[in-house]
Amino acid sequence: VIRCRAAVAWAVGKPLSVEEVEVAPPKAGEVRVKIVATGICHTDEHLLNGGFPDVDFPVIPGHEGAGIVESVGEGVTSVKPGDKVIPLCLPQCGECTFCLNPESNYCLKSHLSKPQNLLPDKTSRFTCKGKQIHHFLWVSTFAEYTVVPEYAVAKIDAAAPLDKVCLLGCGFSTGYGAAINAAKVKPGSTCAVFGLGGVGLSVVMGCKASGASRIIAVDINSDKFVKAKELGATDCVNPHNFEKPIQEVLTEMTGHGVDYSFEVIGHADTMVAALASCNMNTGVCVMVGELASRSTISVDPMLLLSGRTWKGTLLGGWKMRNSLSKLVSSYLEKKVNLDLLITHTLPIAKVNEGFELLRAGKSIRSVLLF
Numbered sequence: 001v002i003r004c005r006a007a008v009a010w011a012v013g014k015p016l017s018v019e020e021v022e023v024a025p026p027k028a029g030e031v032r033v034k035i036v037a038t039g040i041c042h043t044d045e046h047l048l049n050g051g052f053p054d055v056d057f058p059v060i061p062g063h064e065g066a067g068i069v070e071s072v073g074e075g076v077t078s079v080k081p082g083d084k085v086i087p088l089c090l091p092q093c094g095e096c097t098f099c100l101n102p103e104s105n106y107c108l109k110s111h112l113s114k115p116q117n118l119l120p121d122k123t124s125r126f127t128c129k130g131k132q133i134h135h136f137l138w139v140s141t142f143a144e145y146t147v148v149p150e151y152a153v154a155k156i157d158a159a160a161p162l163d164k165v166c167l168l169g170c171g172f173s174t175g176y177g178a179a180i181n182a183a184k185v186k187p188g189s190t191c192a193v194f195g196l197g198g199v200g201l202s203v204v205m206g207c208k209a210s211g212a213s214r215i216i217a218v219d220i221n222s223d224k225f226v227k228a229k230e231l232g233a234t235d236c237v238n239p240h241n242f243e244k245p246i247q248e249v250l251t252e253m254t255g256h257g258v259d260y261s262f263e264v265i266g267h268a269d270t271m272v273a274a275l276a277s278c279n280m281n282t283g284v285c286v287m288v289g290e291l292a293s294r295s296t297i298s299v300d301p302m303l304l305l306s307g308r309t310w311k312g313t314l315l316g317g318w319k320m321r322n323s324l325s326k327l328v329s330s331y332l333e334k335k336v337n338l339d340l341l342i343t344h345t346l347p348i349a350k351v352n353e354g355f356e357l358l359r360a361g362k363s364i365r366s367v368l369l370f
């Protein structure tokens, strides 16, 4: 058992508290990872606000981390102590129907099929003050040491700087893959990205890498536009500056609407606006943001009858164990720039400050260091 620090969420709506926790050794098929760095993603904020009704508190959040394997349980062969790894909030078991399908990344062992607030054997490896603490998406990267199933960890290049590549565990991969894998943005096309957080800006990068000729960045916080332009946006639009609905503004700007639109906020009204912003026939709208579980959206069916495609993506469509080492290589070869997304680096003791920056719209990504 290792005693170490972790940021624990004791109850919905309460700040995190950095505590000493006990982390049990990995059981068969599990890996214990020393987390070196972890980003703060809006999904962690959803969790703190009670947006995951199936996850029990107390819980250790965090799902965008990178670290070093400390020890492995019986039967683990794909990683060994000392390997640099990224824990995966979308696993790849390699055996289920979707893992075997080359077109899919929705592993049936993902949290959407099975709540991952305990490890697969329905027990926790974390305790604090005598209480059992729950896992989050099997990764709980706000703990200095965490235990994950072997199929929820990807080995990466030993040269990778963990305080940067941690963003590949969620934000960057999700956004970049939404453009590359889900939308399959074509060269010369027109794109609109709704929401310019860490994930939305990664969509902007994916559109640019795909050769889009026009990338319209949409956000109600105009402070986000400088970075959006730096990463490839050609136009920036703040819906608050217009009387008419944003979908009409974008349709007028482009003639008949964009070729590809992306919703990267997680609101029902912007999901409908993004759908209506892509052209009525060949337009593709990709939903990246997540609404609270069990909520519904109402849309005019004519939006789809005329030919539009409306689709969603999880973690950008990447098969995570296969793809992460390649994405890390692209970063090391300077083909993708994660560094521009990191606006703040904080010690874990300042985790609540990191969430305040996110809520205030002052950060893109804050990276926490242990």
Ligand code: COD
Residues within 6 Å of the ligand: 040, 041, 042, 043, 089, 170, 171, 174, 194, 195, 196, 197, 198, 199, 200, 218, 219, 220, 221, 224, 239, 263, 264, 265, 266, 267, 270, 288, 289, 290, 291, 313, 314, 315, 358, 361, 363, 364
């Ligand atoms: N119109 C335009 N922009 C808006 C609006 C609006 N009505 N409301 C908010 N925004 C902007 C904010 O100003 C902000 O710039 C941006 O939207 C959101 O950015 P962040 O930094 O708060 O959020 P991200 O980028 O960390 O995460 C956004 C997601 C949508 C990805 C996240 O919230 C989410 O829903 N995740 C679940 C979906 C998923 O697949 N996640 C992968 C694992 S996390």
Ligand code: ZN
Residues within 6 Å of the ligand: 041, 042, 043, 044, 063, 064, 170, 171
């Ligand atoms: Zn995330």
Ligand code: ZN
Residues within 6 Å of the ligand: 091, 092, 093, 094, 095, 096, 097, 098, 099, 106, 107, 108, 109
């Ligand atoms: Zn699987």
